[in-house]
Amino acid sequence: MKADPEPPEREMAATVREIRASVQRHSTRFEKAIPLIASENLLSPYAKELLISDFHSRYAEGLPGERYYEGNEEVDRVERTCLELARRLFRCSFADVRPISGTVANLAVLKALAEPGDPVGTARLADGAHISSASFGAFGLRGVKPVYYAWDEERMTLDVPKTRAILREARPKLCLFGLSLFLFPIPIEELRPTLEEIGAHGWYDAAHVLGLIAGGEFQDPLHEGCEVISASTHKTLPGPQHGLLLGETRDPDVERRLRSAAFPGVTSNHHLHTMAALAVSLAEHIAFGRDYARQVVANARALGQALYERGFDVLAPGLGFTRSHTIAVRVVREGGGEAVARSLAEAGIITNKNLLPGDSSPKRPGGIRIGTPEVTRVGMREPEMVRIAELLDALLHKGRPPAEVRADGERLKADHTALRFCFGAGEAAYRFYDLVGRDPGS
Ligand SMILES: Cc1ncc(COP(=O)(O)O)c(C=O)c1O
Numbered sequence: 001m002k003a004d005p006e007p008p009e010r011e012m013a014a015t016v017r018e019i020r021a022s023v024q025r026h027s028t029r030f031e032k033a034i035p036l037i038a039s040e041n042l043l044s045p046y047a048k049e050l051l052i053s054d055f056h057s058r059y060a061e062g063l064p065g066e067r068y069y070e071g072n073e074e075v076d077r078v079e080r081t082c083l084e085l086a087r088r089l090f091r092c093s094f095a096d097v098r099p100i101s102g103t104v105a106n107l108a109v110l111k112a113l114a115e116p117g118d119p120v121g122t123a124r125l126a127d128g129a130h131i132s133s134a135s136f137g138a139f140g141l142r143g144v145k146p147v148y149y150a151w152d153e154e155r156m157t158l159d160v161p162k163t164r165a166i167l168r169e170a171r172p173k174l175c176l177f178g179l180s181l182f183l184f185p186i187p188i189e190e191l192r193p194t195l196e197e198i199g200a201h202g203w204y205d206a207a208h209v210l211g212l213i214a215g216g217e218f219q220d221p222l223h224e225g226c227e228v229i230s231a232s233t234h235k236t237l238p239g240p241q242h243g244l245l246l247g248e249t250r251d252p253d254v255e256r257r258l259r260s261a262a263f264p265g266v267t268s269n270h271h272l273h274t275m276a277a278l279a280v281s282l283a284e285h286i287a288f289g290r291d292y293a294r295q296v297v298a299n300a301r302a303l304g305q306a307l308y309e310r311g312f313d314v315l316a317p318g319l320g321f322t323r324s325h326t327i328a329v330r331v332v333r334e335g336g337g338e339a340v341a342r343s344l345a346e347a348g349i350i351t352n353k354n355l356l357p358g359d360s361s362p363k364r365p366g367g368i369r370i371g372t373p374e375v376t377r378v379g380m381r382e383p384e385m386v387r388i389a390e391l392l393d394a395l396l397h398k399g400r401p402p403a404e405v406r407a408d409g410e411r412l413k414a415d416h417t418a419l420r421f422c423f424g425a426g427e428a429a430y431r432f433y434d435l436v437g438r439d440p441g442s
Pocket of ligand 1: 102179
């Protein structure tokens, strides 16, 4: 005779237990690791607590004061504050906090300011553009045709004279500036007369550098010639996973089109818990963002220098390696992007393989991308950047076993597990919050 099947409750309690255990192991792993992903960061405790608030359970379609559902008074209050803080931080007249991610914000701009079939300017993926610009990404979804800018590999930014010629020839109506491998500011001011000449909207994807712009450490796109910024809010701006639109335009029709693209174009409800967390993160960035952004960039430059001194092929050595949170390292000699990123992860150092300009195959990235937002958030400074470079050198040049490098990294990280640059500084950065306090099967 067959035994009775497990009642689903018991089976599913075991599943929930496994999911929780996995997430707990993940938190512990990151607490001990050296996380150097340029697009990641850590949320402050006051932002984090809002993610599990009742805002998570509600709908608030539309704008504050003009909702389709009842019960939104406090949501309206928080969203108005969020909008005010965004306009203040970026010194602009327009903000919309309804896109739920950077990609969704990009889709909103494409919906508002381009029609299917239109030519739209962008950098190439190999030069650092985000997959939004690809035919298999947001550009393809909207059916627009990419017009590729010319790239200056030495300076790791757009080649202005050649790009001017390309723009005059193709006359795109919309020009996207902004990258996922974003080392140096984009020469928007130099391109501005050409944008005006051809009547193109300037659009800046600030997903990576949002917190640096707000902290006064990078360019200021809305005051250099772009009308609209799209962004995600969790990279150098250490906020929740969310999206954002900002604008400085003399054309009220552009604002109207952006608003209606945000809702009902690309969102229905806009994830009110993350919107509230974003409001806290924006307030914290007004209070602490300048110091944070300064240290993020100083750390990236220090790490670039320390790696370069240890024989790594860090891009743009003549320009101080970077003006942002990111450095790019060509690791062909060390085995290529994929193998290097993997062996670093084995040693507890988290990076990602990355295509670099001039790579011969998109399937074999020649580099890794390294970012300092998270290690800065937990209080690391220039001396720790030198120690991180020593870890990479030991693993990739001196043949030290991954387990030993990992142990050294863990010792370094042990002093840097608390949040900085936020209210509630000193709180544990990687804590798993056990809300219920007992096992799901009990
Ligand atoms: C330049 C750029 N834009 C947009 C995005 C997408 O943001 P999200 O992941 O919030 O959709 C990214 C993500 O890394 C990015 O690098």
